[in-house]
Amino acid sequence: MNPEDKIRAVVDSCADCDICRSLMDSTCLLFPELYRLYDKEMETGKKITLEELENLVNLCNFCAICPCPNIRADITMAKTAFMDRDGLKYSIRIIEDVARIGSMCGAFPQVANFFLQNKPISSLFKKVAGIHQRRIFPRIPGENFPKWVRRKRLNTGPEKTPLRKVAFFAGCTGKYFFPEVPKATVEIFQYNGIDVYYPEQQCCGMPTLLEGDRKLTLQFAGFNIDRLFEAVKDGYDIVCSCPTCGYMLKEVLKEGAYYSSEYQKAVGADAFYMKIPTKIRASNPSGNNFVLLKKSMYKGILKDAGYFSSINPQKRILVAENTYDLGEYLRNLHLSGELKNTFSPITEHIAYYPPCHLREQEIGRPYMDLLGLIPGMSLESIEGDFHCCGMGGIMGFKREFHKTSIKMGSRLIGKIKDISPEWIVTDCLSCRLQFTQLTPYRIFHPVEILKKSYATSGAL
Secondary structure, three states: OOHHHHHHHHHHHHHHHOOHHHHOOOOOOHHHHHHHHHHHHHHHOOOOOHHHHHHHHOOOOOOOOOOOHHHHHHHHHHHHHHHHHHOOOHHHHHHOOHHHHHHHHHHOHHHHHHHHHOHHHHHHHHHHHOEOOOOOOOOOOOOOHHHHHHHHOOOOOOOOOOOOEEEEEOOHHHHHOOOHHHHHHHHHHHHOOOEEEOOOOOOOOHHHHHHOOHHHHHHHHHHHHHHHHHHHHOOOEEEEOOHHHHHHHHHHOOOOHHHOHHHHHHOOOOOOEEEEEOOOOOOOOOHHHEEEEEHHHHOOOOOOOOOOOOOOHHHHHHHHHOEEEHHHHHHHHHHOOOOOOOOOOOOOEEEEEOOHHHHOOOOOOHHHHHHOOOOOOEEEEOOOOOOOOOOOHHHHHEOOOHHHHHHHHHHHHHHHHHHOOOEEEEOOHHHHHHHHHHOOOEEEOHHHHHHHHHHHOOOO
16 A cells, blocks of 8 residues: 555544544644545545645654554554655754764764854754754753763663662663753662663664654664563563653554464464453463454454564563553552652642653653652642643654644643743653743753752752
8 A cells, every 4th residue: 555545544534533623623733634634625526635645644743642543553654655655855864863963962062062052053954954943952961871871880780689670761862962861760769779770772763753764763673672671581670761762662662562473372372362461561461361352353453563563572562561651660669668758848839741652651640649749849730631742852843843843832831831830840851842942941850850859858
């Protein structure tokens, strides 16, 4: 199926359903345009053009707010098919590999900051890279997280066997642009007696997936799965401080893996029934953890044939089932009595924004529970599921997407300004970039606030 037919099938499916006509009208870009094109086609009799179909897929920033994962996957596959056929723009090749940009800038941070803050040079770079002239670059830190890791020898594994040990997946934006976030994560874990190991890792693959770069996405995913799989076998829990990375490792990469012949054989499925786990974490499933589906009905439909099916399904499952969001992991420690409660008061008025990819992990809002442990804090959470900052990772940097990005985030920004906080707290560093662009407030990751409260008590 060519890419135009793939996205056309999405248009027909969604128009027939119509649920997202009102559900997605306030935040999403794709669905309002999809219905506008479809309505115009019905009214005029003129088919949606091939160019309009291609433009449609470029409106999706994979925020995952839409209720149908199969539609989301089909849009991604259509975008990828366009890129496979037509190739990626040079400007996308420049900005899609966030880790490469970060490591290059981090090699000579003072020089990089000079060029990025110098208006004529920065303007020229933005023009070549297709970045909007008004988009603000973050400052390059003097020491990025990978350098700090090597200095602290966190990339070697534990010298003794601790009670708990974590393989930390830091995320590109944190590693290279906001290293204070992964540093705070490590320090809080160590203070709570948890050994931290930083395995060799590449980008989670979300930015390249979003741009339709199949080859690089699979390269990143395969690299990470192999190394994280070995970490899990060695007894590590995988923890992500970035909700997008967590969403990729927990949900996106494992799509279809439970339907694979390898998994079905491993769980003892017979010739008549497929065994599908009913729980996300089913590492040691008993018979009660499965739903049985007749192979005669479902085998042709439910199969491991998605984007990441070329990567070993058993490895994808083991990594997914042993990956935790940082807030989720710390809350679990608190509930089991393993998190030290030596928090000192913080009295600032804080607005907390739970990002899109945290919601998709279906773990609630763990940071609201954790921040609630800090005495004196005035904390308000942005309520409602249909709020997106509009940044969409590297999409928010693009010249043609900038205006739309700002418009997408305007509703959320209005909510924040209504709260009138002293600080904004969010676990998504892409959102942090957008909030820096659009608000006057100081912005923190929740783990920075937890460290600050620990530190003021003399704990760190």
